Amino acid sequence: MKLQEGRPFVDKVNSDTREYVQLLLEEIHRLNQTLTDFSSRYVDVEQQNTNLANLYVATYQLHGTLDRDRVLAAIKEVIINLIGSEELGIWEINGDALTLLDSFGIDAQKWDRVALDGGGGLIGLVAETGQRYIAGEADVVGGGPQESLTACIPLKLDDTVIGVIGIFQLLPQKEGFEPIDLELFELLGSHAATALYCTRATSRLMVVS
């Protein structure tokens, strides 16, 4: 008799326990979801930090000197280490052609001079039109003989093109350009041009004085 009297109490405890366990399971699920969200946000924030660091480092390096060779070295280092290519050239407009200022991993003699009369392929077209070329993007400047070119960035002072940067093969582990690379191209397009212009202006000033 006593056992039967205690039955409702036991059932109640069982029911409450099941309810409590269910609440705990739901709470664990919610916490797991929160943890996943935080992990995802942590990855995003770290990626943003890396991107900002990339942009800061590139700017700092480009404007850290008025020596032309060091500016050119900084441009090369940004492309090699931050963008990820060991085949590149930096050209400057010199009259009716582009003159190779510096390069890495390409045949410098072959690329020493690029014509600006329409016969300079993609590199010449980028310098003439001022529009960047990125393989895989919409064909902004038309085709040309430099199929191995992966990207070509005009160096602009305001709206005037003073040269171009050509990037050929990317590093093997680099599958393609990422959004931060496009931001680096924008940055190089203006800041590398300014930095190169400043080196020339400085050397002229020094000659005058």
Place this chain on the structure above:
Amino acid sequence: MKKKILLVDDSSTVILMEKMILAKGPYEILTARDGVEGVAKAKSEQPDVILLDVMMPNLDGLSACTAIRNDEATAHIPIVMVTTRGEEHNMETAYRNGCTDYVTKPINGLELLTKLNNILGLAAAS
């Protein structure tokens, strides 16, 4: 206590980038500009981990790695190779020369922090 990390690279761009990534961590940063200086600082400073570039003047990263491993005073220090070369055979050479792990350029901040913290036993980043 801060962990001591030795950055060995001839590129000021890479050194600056690595410093930016590691700046917010519990690290004391030391730098060296080539393999010779890197080997010397590994011995004198006894860092907790070394980030070692492959292509460097005077003494390249693979040779520096071997030198660090062959010296009793530095043989225990974990070495993470930083390379532009992603091909497998380069990594095999790096492991044969005694490196602990590697990262490829362009450096991914999260990847670098995760690898370093795993090596250093710091749970937070993993």
